[in-house]
Amino acid sequence: MADFDRAELDEMVRRWLRANRDCEAAGDWRPLAEFYTEDATYGWNYGPKQEFMAVGRDEIRDVAIGLEMDGLDGWSYPYQDWVIDDRSGNLIGLWKQVSDRKRPDGRFYSPEGIGGSWFRYGGDYQWSWQRDFFDFGNVSALFLDMITGNALSEGMQQRITRATSGEKLPGWYPIGEAPVPLW
Template identity: 30%
Template sequence: MTAELNKYTYEEIEAFGKKIHDVMLEARKTGQYVVANEAILDDNVVYEWALGPTLPAYVANGKDAVMRNALGAEMAGVDGWKYPWGDYWVDPEKGVLIYNWKMISPWERSDGTFYAANGYGYSFHTYAGNGRTKHKTDICESQMLQYCHAEGVAGGFANEAMREKVKMRRTRETMALENWIEHLEELREEYGYKE
């Protein structure tokens, strides 16, 4: 077990982090986030994304599914957004790279600032060797991001894909909340709880 944990050096994982950072910088210039990510994903990569308190985590298995769904369909509507890095951390024993990032829209306020999701997103990459990741988890301030999307729709800035995303999210959230309420009612009955 120890040999497996110490398989990669700090320097190798840090270099991998620089590769991810450079790939994302290039993607920001071209808008090609999906294509850019292909260079850092292992064929058998598992990608997870926490979607918020009422929705289940999103999981994609394998590079094809990640490219098509997680970075394709799920990224629809965020054309022109920027994701600048903040800090990063390397754990060579576990082979993990962690970094945080902001989510900044292209929608400008009257004071010259841009609409952005409050808080940071965090990405966890488990290194597979050869400059690729075998497991990636993204965790972000989901509600703050959703508020930002809704502001864009309300202000008339959002494109059609973003408007559809917000509409679909509201439908999914309503269904998830209804399921949660039903679950709580079942628990009340099962344990005989009465107010």
């Protein structure tokens, strides 16, 4: 395995965190696409039957951090910690997902459990791939709580309508049929 410069990896994380904060403030994550190589892949599992995969920077921008993040304006994803392997170029960022809407008890809507992203560094301050992980059960429970608590924004309502329309959504595949495997 190749060795990576630790200072460069630390700088990548610093740049990534700054860009994430800027995108959260703007309510648009599409500018993050510049942090991926042209041929990067970005995917995640969504329960026992589906997975998501975007292939290439354009699909990452337009679908993974575009269409899939639309409706989540006002949400934040504060990173809690990082694990950095300068030998392999693998980085794991652990984050929370926090809505700007509050529960009746005053807490922000946020799924319980751990969320994170596993990145592979591709050089030149870009990721060559990203795989997200989160607790599907807790995320599902959160959205159900938000629906029954009438806490969905209009954008979130549109996301749910799109997801439950029955039409094939870009980037979504039955388990094992994505153009690039998760692992």
